[in-house]
Amino acid sequence: MSLDGFVRCTCIRDGKAKPHPFPDRLIFDESGEPTLTGDPSEEEWEAHDQWLGESCEHEGFLLSLFLGNITRVQNLRSFLRHLQGSPGPRFPILLEKVLYDGTHTGDLLSSKVAAKLLKEVETVLHSSDILADSEKEFFNNMKQLCDASIATGNPIMF
Ligand SMILES: [Zn+2]
Known part of the structure; x- marks a missing residue:
């Protein structure tokens, strides 16, 4: 899964x-x-x-990109929660629409949402020196999916 x-x-x-x-x-x-x-x-x-x-x-x-297994998704979720600050950075789409569960399928994010998601992903990639290789892979794959969604107007599907 x-x-x-x-x-x-x-x-x-x-x-x-x-x-x-x-x-x-x-x-x-x-x-x-x-x-x-x-x-x-x-x-x-x-x-x-x-x-x-x-x-x-x-x-x-x-x-069509592999994003992670259940364990990696859990790790990414806690990584992002620690990275969130008040004031910002915040990652509402990553946390609530992408990483809320390691096996959700059948979900869609419209290309409009993908544009906002891309900003969250780029924020994380700005601090890529603190990312482990598997985390980098995830965020780079998310970036590719966002770019493709924005370019085609088609949603990102999970
Ligand atoms: Zn084609």
């Missing part, structure tokens, strides 16, 4: 992907995931899923 982060690519939206088998039934859900409307049959879902797996060179995902 671990925490991973994903950002979808925009090839389908940009018309760079393989043609869909039923293009007029293709829609995007709130996560930017391509899906079908109009009560699709079993066979139609299969055709859609097969298309999705080979629709573009990214197989739909620009980034």
Whole structure:
């Protein structure tokens, strides 16, 4: 069990992907995931899923990064709590939306939130000399996910 982060690519939206088998039934859900409307049959879902797996060179995902296992997430949480000060720095998105649990899946952070999250991540990376290698890896991966989310407008998914 671990925490991973994903950002979808925009090839389908940009018309760079393989043609869909039923293009007029293709829609995007709130996560930017391509899906079908109009009560699709079993066979139609299969055709859609097969298309999705080979629709573009990214197989739909620009980034897919391992963030940590439960222990690392716990360590990162206590590290950040110690780093918080009053007055600032504060890490509300990192603590409440990313590191609140080592295995949350199905969560989304919009690209708007990703822009704020990037500021928190950069604050930590400014003091990278106090970070252990595994902590650095986590914050560098978070930065890449934020950058990709901001660039594509797609959410960060966990
Ligand atoms: Zn792509």
